[in-house]
Amino acid sequence: MTDATSRSAAVDVDPEAACPIAPVVDIVFSRWTTPILWALHEYGRQRFVELERRITRITPKVLTQRLRQLERDGLVVRTYHPEVPPRVEYEISELGRSLAPLFATLAEWAAVNLDKVEEARVAYDAG
Amino acid sequence: MTDATSRSAAVDVDPEAACPIAPVVDIVFSRWTTPILWALHEYGRQRFVELERRITRITPKVLTQRLRQLERDGLVVRTYHPEVPPRVEYEISELGRSLAPLFATLAEWAAVNLDKVEEARVAYDAG
DNA sequence: CATAGTAGGTACCTAGAGGAAAGTAATGGA
DNA sequence: TCCATTACTTTCCTCTAGGTACCTACTATG
Numbered sequence: 001m002t003d004a005t006s007r008s009a010a011v012d013v014d015p016e017a018a019c020p021i022a023p024v025v026d027i028v029f030s031r032w033t034t035p036i037l038w039a040l041h042e043y044g045r046q047r048f049v050e051l052e053r054r055i056t057r058i059t060p061k062v063l064t065q066r067l068r069q070l071e072r073d074g075l076v077v078r079t080y081h082p083e084v085p086p087r088v089e090y091e092i093s094e095l096g097r098s099l100a101p102l103f104a105t106l107a108e109w110a111a112v113n114l115d116k117v118e119e120a121r122v123a124y125d126a127g
Numbered sequence: 128m129t130d131a132t133s134r135s136a137a138v139d140v141d142p143e144a145a146c147p148i149a150p151v152v153d154i155v156f157s158r159w160t161t162p163i164l165w166a167l168h169e170y171g172r173q174r175f176v177e178l179e180r181r182i183t184r185i186t187p188k189v190l191t192q193r194l195r196q197l198e199r200d201g202l203v204v205r206t207y208h209p210e211v212p213p214r215v216e217y218e219i220s221e222l223g224r225s226l227a228p229l230f231a232t233l234a235e236w237a238a239v240n241l242d243k244v245e246e247a248r249v250a251y252d253a254g
Numbered sequence: 255c256a257t258a259g260t261a262g263g264t265a266c267c268t269a270g271a272g273g274a275a276a277g278t279a280a281t282g283g284a
Numbered sequence: 285t286c287c288a289t290t291a292c293t294t295t296c297c298t299c300t301a302g303g304t305a306c307c308t309a310c311t312a313t314g
Contacts, residue, residue, distance in 0.1 A: 062303080
């Protein structure tokens with residue numbers, strides 16, 4: 001196996017079973033993949049260290065793991081330049097770019113509703 | 128604390144830092160919260176056992192945990208009927224319903240692009 | 255000679271989500 | 285009397301994402 005990067009080998013481990021969006025969640029949304037995709041989507045092609053500095057607190061190990069996973073899933077394109085200090089560039093693929101409307105919807109929902117969630121929590125914790 | 132249900136107490140534990148959609152991911156997308164929200168969104172008000180049967184393989188412990196979390200976040204409304212065998216009904220809240228366009232976008236992306244991801248994986252694993 | 259800088263790899267450890275199995279209160283029915 | 289049902293709770297265990305820390309090759313620069 002290629003791995004340390006790939007997730008569930010089986011395609012239908014149905015925690016989802018009849019929930020058509022669960023597979024997408026598995027591919028696009030996790031603690032670090034979302035910020036990485038967002039950064040590449042917002043700021044264009046970037047080098048490893050740029051991403052590392054932009055995404056605060058991510059460790060190089062995890063950054064490598066997530067980038068490999070995204071590359072394997074076809075969402076990110078990696079370009080290696082065999083120069084003196086090695087140079088690697090990452091950019092979002094066309095498939096990755098197709099997530100744009102999804103990100104827009106998400107950002108909009110966040111802007112409108114995040115504080116409602118916070119209010120709900122306060123109310124719940126009070127009762 | 129209320130808990131075993133609440134996540135990160137601090138609001139800005141910035142794994143995200145300047146990624147506006149990371150908080151939403153934390154609230155809406157996880158292995159089980161997504162299928163639960165989807166089931167309530169698709170099939171309307173349901174009892175605990177109905178959800179348990181619909182969402183294959185979920186354990187009662189986890190179902191309770193996720194439902195409590197969703198209730199606290201204001202996405203789900205819980206109604207308790209103190210009857211002989213107790214009866215509890217769950218339904219999506221108005222805030223939860225506002226996720227509908229998001230789910231629609233997700234479902235559409237899945238329908239169009241999931242097999243492209245699969246192709247990319249096959250190609251990657253071959254090279 | 256030593257250091258810095260790039261893009262990682264590796265070994266080890268922790269924390270938290272989740273799974274398995276059993277228990278609980280209350281009551282109606284066989 | 286025993287069993288079933290509902291909506292959980294509790295205990296114990298596993299598994300994996302992620303964190304910490306250190307190592308690698310290569311070269312330019314002081």
